[in-house]
Amino acid sequence: MPNFIIECSENVLRLKSADDIMQEVFNSALSTDLFTAPEIKVRINPFSHYNNGNTLSDFIHVFGYIMEGRNEEQKNNLSKAIVTKLNTILPEVKSISMNIDDFQKAGYFNCKMI
Template identity: 50%
Template sequence: MPHFVIDCSENILTIQQPEKIILEVHQTAVNTGLFDESDIKVRLNPFKEHYLVGGKQGDFIHVFGNIMEGRSINQKAGLSKNIISKLKEMFPLVKFIAININDFEKATYCNKAMV
């Protein structure tokens, strides 16, 4: 169920291979123990143009985490810090690395298997 969508500047992909970035975010989420590994989805969206960071085009990484409601604030904060720590280790020269975690509501979530 958890979805991690990584937006980044395209130059990020010259520093690390896309597959490695996706795998590290996936494994970091697994290591939290909050999710079943088979439920974790990670996607990467590189931006070549049409973006600004601090008023100019510069390297950035932002992870949008969407998870099913029910985790505590501390669990979500730990998840955020673990993913950012891993990305900071992988990209020590990138100034802008961030994440936010949003909750899906169980009552309004639907997927193909539920219909």
């Protein structure tokens, strides 16, 4: 925990490598001091087929899934840090966004908890 899933148009990966984009999201999340490095997980899914406002304009959207317990200000700062960094490294991409959803502790389980 947390998990950051990056969805983007395939062309974005021609502008910047997947590894570079994921590393910037990782670094931005780490810079908020909400998580430790071993906790942060980042994945990327490029799309070759999409409709972005009835256009094929490039886009990036980051879905953040974090454990409940962070306040609204912390979540806003996390989103702002990640979107700001992506906007800095990919100024050609005009649609960059992010949302955060909370995992509830009740019902969450992973293999380290066995």
